[in-house]
Amino acid sequence: MTAIMNQPIRVENLYKTYGDVNAVKKVSFSVNEGEIFGLIGPDGAGKTTIIRILVSLLRADSGRISFKGRDVAGNTAFVRANIGYMPQRFSLYPDLTVDENLNFFGDLFRIPKAIQIQRKERLFEFSKLAPFKKRRTGQLSGGMKQKLALSCMLMHEPQVIILDEPTFGVDPISREEFWCILKSLAQNGTTVFVTTAYMDEARLCDRVGLIFEGDVLAIDTPDKLLKSFTGSLYRVGSASPHTAYEKLQNNPMFVSVDLFGDGIHITGDQALTVNKIKNEMERLALSYSAVSKIHPEMEDLFLSLMKK
Amino acid sequence: MQRILYIIQKEFRQILREKVFIGLIFGSPFIQIVILGFAITMDVKNVSLAVVDYDHSVYSRRLIDAFTVAGSFRFEGVLTSEKQVKIALDKGDIKLALIIPPHFERDLINGSHPKVQALVDGVDGNSAGVALAYVNQIAIKLQKEWLKNAGVTVSKIKEIHLTTIEPRMQYNASLESVNNIVPGILAVMLMIITSFLTGMSIVREREIGTLEQLMVTPIRSYELILGKVIPLLIVAFLLLNVGIIAAGLVFNVWMKGNIFALYLTAFFFSWSTLGVGVFASTITRTQQQAMFVAYFFMIFATLLSGFFIPIENMPKVIQGITYLNPLRYFMVIIREIFLKGTPLNLLWQETLAMALFGMGTFVFASLRFKKRIS
Numbered sequence: 001m002t003a004i005m006n007q008p009i010r011v012e013n014l015y016k017t018y019g020d021v022n023a024v025k026k027v028s029f030s031v032n033e034g035e036i037f038g039l040i041g042p043d044g045a046g047k048t049t050i051i052r053i054l055v056s057l058l059r060a061d062s063g064r065i066s067f068k069g070r071d072v073a074g075n076t077a078f079v080r081a082n083i084g085y086m087p088q089r090f091s092l093y094p095d096l097t098v099d100e101n102l103n104f105f106g107d108l109f110r111i112p113k114a115i116q117i118q119r120k121e122r123l124f125e126f127s128k129l130a131p132f133k134k135r136r137t138g139q140l141s142g143g144m145k146q147k148l149a150l151s152c153m154l155m156h157e158p159q160v161i162i163l164d165e166p167t168f169g170v171d172p173i174s175r176e177e178f179w180c181i182l183k184s185l186a187q188n189g190t191t192v193f194v195t196t197a198y199m200d201e202a203r204l205c206d207r208v209g210l211i212f213e214g215d216v217l218a219i220d221t222p223d224k225l226l227k228s229f230t231g232s233l234y235r236v237g238s239a240s241p242h243t244a245y246e247k248l249q250n251n252p253m254f255v256s257v258d259l260f261g262d263g264i265h266i267t268g269d270q271a272l273t274v275n276k277i278k279n280e281m282e283r284l285a286l287s288y289s290a291v292s293k294i295h296p297e298m299e300d301l302f303l304s305l306m307k308k
Numbered sequence: 309m310q311r312i313l314y315i316i317q318k319e320f321r322q323i324l325r326e327k328v329f330i331g332l333i334f335g336s337p338f339i340q341i342v343i344l345g346f347a348i349t350m351d352v353k354n355v356s357l358a359v360v361d362y363d364h365s366v367y368s369r370r371l372i373d374a375f376t377v378a379g380s381f382r383f384e385g386v387l388t389s390e391k392q393v394k395i396a397l398d399k400g401d402i403k404l405a406l407i408i409p410p411h412f413e414r415d416l417i418n419g420s421h422p423k424v425q426a427l428v429d430g431v432d433g434n435s436a437g438v439a440l441a442y443v444n445q446i447a448i449k450l451q452k453e454w455l456k457n458a459g460v461t462v463s464k465i466k467e468i469h470l471t472t473i474e475p476r477m478q479y480n481a482s483l484e485s486v487n488n489i490v491p492g493i494l495a496v497m498l499m500i501i502t503s504f505l506t507g508m509s510i511v512r513e514r515e516i517g518t519l520e521q522l523m524v525t526p527i528r529s530y531e532l533i534l535g536k537v538i539p540l541l542i543v544a545f546l547l548l549n550v551g552i553i554a555a556g557l558v559f560n561v562w563m564k565g566n567i568f569a570l571y572l573t574a575f576f577f578s579w580s581t582l583g584v585g586v587f588a589s590t591i592t593r594t595q596q597q598a599m600f601v602a603y604f605f606m607i608f609a610t611l612l613s614g615f616f617i618p619i620e621n622m623p624k625v626i627q628g629i630t631y632l633n634p635l636r637y638f639m640v641i642i643r644e645i646f647l648k649g650t651p652l653n654l655l656w657q658e659t660l661a662m663a664l665f666g667m668g669t670f671v672f673a674s675l676r677f678k679k680r681i682s
Contacts, residue, residue, distance in 0.1 A: 055524045077526065085524040091517030095325050096318070107314040108525045 006033055006068065008160045008191040009054065013063035016049055023049045025214040026063065031207075036182060036192040038205035040298070046214040047195040048088055051164045054193075055085045067160070081109070084158035088165050090145050092152060094138030098129055101137055101152055109156035116155065123151040126181050143174025150181065160191045167196060179204045199299040210302055217305040222298065229296040229304065231255055232272055236281070237263040237289035244286045253280060258303050265300055311527050315535025319509070323539060333543055337497060337551035342558050344493050345486050352438040356402045357381040360393055365413035367454070371424070374450055375406065380442045393427060403429045404439055416454070490555045491646040492615045495638050497551055498574060499581045499606060501544045506585025507598035510536055510677075515594060529678040537582045544578055545571070564649030572652070573641045576663040580634035583669030590676040609635040634669075637662040 009031040016024040024046045031037040039047050052058040054065050056076045065072045067079050092101045102123070106116040124130040127147040132140065137148060146166055153161065163182075167175045179201070186192050186206070194205070202208045203222045210217040210225070218225055238244045245264055249257045253276070255267045266277060274291050281288050323329050357375060361368050376383040384402050387393055393405040407425040409415075415422035426443050430436045513519040513536075522532060548571075556562045563570065588601035611617065612626065613635040619627055630636045637658040644650035652659065 057520065057523060080524050081526045083524065085521070087517055087520050089517040091521040093318070093322065093518060094516065095322050100318075100321060104314065104318050105525070107317075108311060108522070108527055110310065110526075 007031075007066070008033055008068060009037075009193060010066045011050065011054075011063075012065070014050065014053065014060050014065060015062045016046075016053065016058070016060050022214050024053075024060075027211070027214070027216050028063075029209050029216060029219050031191060031193050033191055034186060034189050035206040036186045036194065036204070038202060038208045039193070039195045039211055040197070040199060040202050040205075040208055040302075041195075041211035042197055044213075045211045047211060048164055051085075051162055051193075051195060055083060055162055056080060081156075082158055082160070084153035084156070084161035086149050086153050086161070086163045086166055088168065090149060092137050092145070092149055095136060097134050097136055098140070098148055099133045101148065102155060105152040106155040111156060119155060119157070120151075123154060126184065127151050141174075143170050143177070146170055146174070146178060147181070150178070154185075159189070160193070161185070163192070163194045165195055165197065167198065167201065175201075199297070199302060202298040208298075210298075210305060212302075212306050217302070225301060226296055226298065229301050231267045231269055231304075233294050233296050233300055234266045234268070234272070234274065234277055234291055235260075235263050235294045236266060236277065236291050239287055239289065244281075244288070247284055247286060248280075251280070256304065256307060258300070260299070265294075267300070267304060309531075311531045312535045312538070315527075315532060316538050319536065319539040323543065333547055334550055337494075337547055338554045338558075340497060341490060341493055341551060341554045345490050345555075345559055352435045352442070353380060354382045355380060355404050355435070355439045355442075356384050357404045357406070358384045358387050358393060358396055358402045360387050360390060360405065360407045362410040363408050363412035367413040367416055368408045371406075371408060371412075371450060374446050375443075378442070378446055380439070397427060397429055400429070403435075404443070406443075417458075486559050487561055487647055488643065490559055490561045491642045492613075492639060494548060494551045494555065495577075495613075495635060495642050496606075496610055496615065498544055498548055498578065498638075499609060499635060501547055502540060502578045502581040503584040503588070503602045503606060504599065505540050505543070506537055506582050507588035507592070507602045508585075508595045509540065510586065510589035511592055511595050511598040514589070530674065533586060533674050533677060537586070540582065540585075541575075541578055545574075548574055561646070563646050565645035566649075566651065569652040569655075570642065570645050573638065573645070573655070573659055573662065576659060576666050577634060577638040577641075579666030580662065580669045583666065583671075583673040586670070586673035586677055590673065609633050612636065613639045615639055631661075632665075634662055634665045637665075 007030060011027055011029050014024050014027045016022075027046070027050065029037075039050065041047055049058065053060050054067070054072060056072050056079045059073060067075070067083065070078055072079050093104070096104065099120075102120055103116060106119070111119070124133075127144075127150070129144060129148060129151070132144065137145065140148065150163070150166070167178055170178065175198075182192050182194065183204070202225075205222065207220065208222050208225060209219040218228070220228070236244065241259060241264055245257060245259045248254065248264065248266070251257065253268070254272070255269065257267075258265045266272075274293060277291050278288070281291075359372050359375070361372065372386075375381050381404070384396075387396065387405070390407060393402075393407065396402045397405065405427040407427070409422055409424070412422045412424070424447070426440065428436045428440060510519075513522065552563060552567075584605050585598075585602060588598045588605075592598040592601055612619075612622075612630045612633050614630075615635075619630050619636065622630070641655050641658050641662070644655055
């Protein structure tokens with residue numbers, strides 16, 4: 001019983017439509033205490049819809065989400081007081097200073113002033129925003145804004161935090177810094193539920209759910225997910241990858257052919273070898289620079305699951 | 309309750325940060341009162357006038373003199389024919405022409421009712437009507453003078469049916485429309501600030517996404533609404549006072565009545581316009597849209613308030629509609645208090661109507677807002 005009470009988030013058969021569009025189709029998963037759970041999928045996969053239902057801003061058509069053992073739909077006040085939510089869009093007051101924004105959110109949760117000061121000091125330690133205390137929020141850089149938004153939602157020290165694409169549009173260095181902060185929060189016992197469209201961020205999560213068009217394709221730790229990749233994967237470097245991709249994509253020799261930033265990724269059965277690929281390329285008079293067997297990344301797995 | 313204070317504190321931080329806003333609060337009442345007070349005038353002055361005199365007699369000269377000395381007319385000269393009058397009217401050189409027929413003096417003495425023709429440029433119907441009334445007034449005055457000269461006794465004059473209106477304008481002795489306009493401007497200004505800014509300030513939170521963030525905090529929707537409107541109520545109150553001072557300094561129109569009576573009624577009035585602002589925010593997504601909705605309301609409220617057009621002049625159906633207009637009541641109240649010093653107990657009907665309307669609008673809009681966000 002206590003296990004269920006402590007389970008931060010439990011999603012059961014969640015279903016939601018917007019008119020004719022099935023945004024979320026019977027999704028079920030749960031998030032354990034103190035872990036970073038990442039819901040990963042492209043735009044329009046239904047990530048934001050699930051989050052908005054979770055933070056009580058939207059009602060599901062059927063199914064339910066429980067937050068710490070209580071149904072979200074019937075316990076709006078409880079959810080709103082105990083959850084930390086960072087919306088997809090930056091949503092602080094641009095004409096207020098860093099300090100004023102932090103105070104305002106502390107005030108709304110009725111944190112006594114003395115404790116607010118302590119917490120701000122601690123939050124400044126990781127956010128490194130102390131020198132910008134008096135700066136207007138609208139004048140901060142993208143990465144700083146995201147750190148401030150995170151700090152504001154941590155003012156009431158929620159045990160569960162929900163972040164909707166927090167690293168969207170943020171530069172790589174700030175992204176890395178942001179994930180470090182999430183990691184240390186999780187180490188201190190905070191449950192982190194985060195969505196992202198960046199596949200490479202999957203490895204930073206303890207567990208990952210892959211979502212596409214309202215369906216959860218797979219849920220597991222990043223390692224186990226990658227091990228579930230069947231078949232062998234090859235990378236073909238090419239000077240003209242687009243032409244090669246077009247000629248190869250419907251070739252019956254391969255299970256699938258995908259265009260990547262570093263070339264073409266070819267998936268085949270166990271019988272496929274580097275030489276077979278080279279021969280096929282030469283037969284079709286396609287130029288290539290290198291063919292090598294590679295380990296699958298999350299994106300490869302996602303594409304293969306997506307096509308099933 | 310405490311959260312309302314936090315929201316108010318935040319609102320004022322934002323308001324004070326906008327230099328433009330502070331200018332708006334203190335500068336705009338002055339500018340509006342000066343410009344509108346001078347520009348919007350119903351007085352008819354300097355009506356350009358020409359005369360065609362076919363009679364050239366002592367009486368016709370006296371008639372022309374009577375018009376040239378009257379302050380309402382600017383005598384442009386004598387024309388020789390009706391043709392010339394028509395040309396002058398067409399060109400806009402004159403607004404009014406008097407044509408004195410031949411044998412005017414003879415017919416007048418004979419008692420065969422000579423007719424003096426007045427041609428008026430009727431494009432601006434209001435001014436034309438007022439100008440004609442002036443013409444009539446002068447004509448009546450002259451007739452009395454002539455009857456006396458002809459040896460008719462005073463008692464006899466009374467028997468002869470001449471219009472004998474003896475106008476004496478109460479409360480606005482000089483009949484200057486600025487006295488009437490200035491309190492009206494104050495009322496309209498109060499409406500603009502409360503309905504416009506309320507709608508915009510709430511929709512702005514939606515636009516920048518903070519509304520969504522606020523909703524996932526323990527704040528209640530009534531706390532949020534009150535926190536948003538109370539600062540604007542305070543701003544409107546300041547603005548009203550600046551406006552009152554401006555009206556006094558610029559036009560010497562000082563308030564005759566009790567200022568606290570005005571504060572109280574203005575407070576009731578503001579709830580209805582704040583309600584309109586909140587309502588506008590519930591049916592719009594952007595600040596522009598909210599502004600447009602508030603603007604739409606304001607145009608109707610102003611035109612149907614009796615500010616420019618007397619409500620009694622409107623068709624019955626429209627008159628009925630004006631009872632739904634909170635500005636209609638406040639327009640009466642602010643003019644009464646300002647110009648006549650009417651005590652509040654004589655204005656209780658308007659006050660009650662406005663208070664009920666205000667509370668109704670505000671509660672309705674707030675419920676809509678609550679439904680929209682929860």
